[in-house]
Amino acid sequence: MLHIDESDLQPLTIFHVGDIIRLISVTMRIKPIATLVVPLEVKEWFKRFCRHHDLIYFKDGPSDSYQTRVSVCVNEETKKLRKFLRSSKMEGGSLFVNIREKSNIAHEKKIVTDFLQMVNRLEGKMYGYPDCCVEFHAQKGPSSRAKAYEEFLESRRDQSVPVEFWAVAHAPCSSTCQETFALGRKYLGAVAEFSESLGRYVESRLLLPRFYQTGGGRFIDLQPLDYYRYREDLAVSKEQFEMEVRSRLPQPIEIVLCDVPKPYVLVEASEEPPYKTAFPNSDMIGTMWLAYTPEFGAYMVNARTGKLALYIISSKWIPKVGEEWRSKANFRICRSIKTAKKEEHIKM
Numbered sequence: 001m002l003h004i005d006e007s008d009l010q011p012l013t014i015f016h017v018g019d020i021i022r023l024i025s026v027t028m029r030i031k032p033i034a035t036l037v038v039p040l041e042v043k044e045w046f047k048r049f050c051r052h053h054d055l056i057y058f059k060d061g062p063s064d065s066y067q068t069r070v071s072v073c074v075n076e077e078t079k080k081l082r083k084f085l086r087s088s089k090m091e092g093g094s095l096f097v098n099i100r101e102k103s104n105i106a107h108e109k110k111i112v113t114d115f116l117q118m119v120n121r122l123e124g125k126m127y128g129y130p131d132c133c134v135e136f137h138a139q140k141g142p143s144s145r146a147k148a149y150e151e152f153l154e155s156r157r158d159q160s161v162p163v164e165f166w167a168v169a170h171a172p173c174s175s176t177c178q179e180t181f182a183l184g185r186k187y188l189g190a191v192a193e194f195s196e197s198l199g200r201y202v203e204s205r206l207l208l209p210r211f212y213q214t215g216g217g218r219f220i221d222l223q224p225l226d227y228y229r230y231r232e233d234l235a236v237s238k239e240q241f242e243m244e245v246r247s248r249l250p251q252p253i254e255i256v257l258c259d260v261p262k263p264y265v266l267v268e269a270s271e272e273p274p275y276k277t278a279f280p281n282s283d284m285i286g287t288m289w290l291a292y293t294p295e296f297g298a299y300m301v302n303a304r305t306g307k308l309a310l311y312i313i314s315s316k317w318i319p320k321v322g323e324e325w326r327s328k329a330n331f332r333i334c335r336s337i338k339t340a341k342k343e344e345h346i347k348m
C-alpha cells in the first residue's frame with residue numbers, strides 16, 4: 001500500500017477512501033456538499049483541516065463510540081438547505097410510517113410517497129449527483145443500490161469494475177451510467193490535483209478487492225495474502241479453517257486469507273450466537289480468514305487469534321432487513337480496474 005507524502009495529510013489514512021474523495025472534492029469546490037463518517041481519533045484534525053480550507057462543517061447524523069457523521073460544504077445557504085431537507089424527513093418520520101402502514105386512504109399514502117421522493121430528488125441534486133441516478137434512487141429506494149452491481153455480475157464485469165464507480169457516493173442507475181463514470185473521474189482528478197501522492201494513495205485503495213454484504217452498500221476492502229508466506233504466524237491453519245467453514249456454509253465456498261484495513265464505518269449490534277452479524281464491525285480489522293458462499297452468507301475469523309469476526313447467512317439476515325435487500329450481488333468479492341483514457345470501456 002502506498003503512503004501519503006505530506007505529513008499534514010497523514011490523518012486522512014484513517015478515513016475511508018470514499019470519504020477522502022468526497023472531502024477533497026468539496027475542498028476543491030467541484031462538489032457542493034458531502035456527508036462523511038469522521039473517526040473520533042481524527043476529529044480535531046478534521047476541524048483544523050476544514051478551517052484551513054474555509055469549509056463549513058456540522059454534525060449530520062448519529063455518533064457512537066467510533067465515529068461521528070458530519071457534513072461539509074462551502075456556504076451557509078447549502079448548510080441551511082441541507083438541515084431543512086433532513087429535518088423535513090426526520091420530523092415526518094413516525095407519521096409517515098403510520099400512514100404508509102395503517103392508512104387505508106390511498107391519496108394519503110400517495111402524498112407521503114410523493115413527498116419523500118421529492119425530498120430525495122432535492123437531496124440528490126444538492127449533493128451534485130447525476131439526474132438519471134437521482135431519479136432512479138427516488139423511484140426505487142435504497143436497496144436499488146444493488147442494481148449496478150447485479151449488472152456487473154451478470155455481464156461478468158464484477159472483477160473489472162471501473163474505479164470511477166467506486167469513487168462516487170451515489171447509487172449508480174446502471175453499470176453503464178456515463179454520468180457516474182464522468183463524475184467519478186472528475187472527483188479523482190480533483191484529488192490528484194489537490195495532492196499527487198494523495199491521488200496515488202486513493203487509487204491504490206480503490207484498487208483493493210472489496211467484499212460485499214449487500215450490493216453497493218456494505219463492504220470491506222481487503223488485501224489478499226499468500227498463505228504459504230504467512231502460515232507460520234497464524235493461529236488458525238488453512239485446514240482448520242476449512243473444516244470449521246464446512247459445518248457453517250454450503251458449497252460452493254470461496255476462501256481467502258487477507259488483511260482488512262479499517263472499514264468505512266463500524267457497526268455495533270446485539271448478537272445472537274453462534275451468529276455475529278454486525279457488518280462491518282471492529283473485529284474484522286487485521287489478518288482474516290474469510291469464507292463466503294455467494295448470495296448465501298459469510299464466515300470470518302481473525303487468523304492470528306482465532307476470534308470470530310463475522311458469521312451471517314441470508315436466512316437470518318434478510319428477514320430483519322426486508323426481502324428487497326435480497327440480491328445476487330450479496331456476499332461476493334468485486335475487483336476494480338483503472339480505466340485510463342478508455343471511456344469506451346463502459347459503453348453498451
Ligand SMILES: [Zn+2]
Pocket residue numbers: 130131132133134172173174177178179180
Ligand atoms: Zn445514472
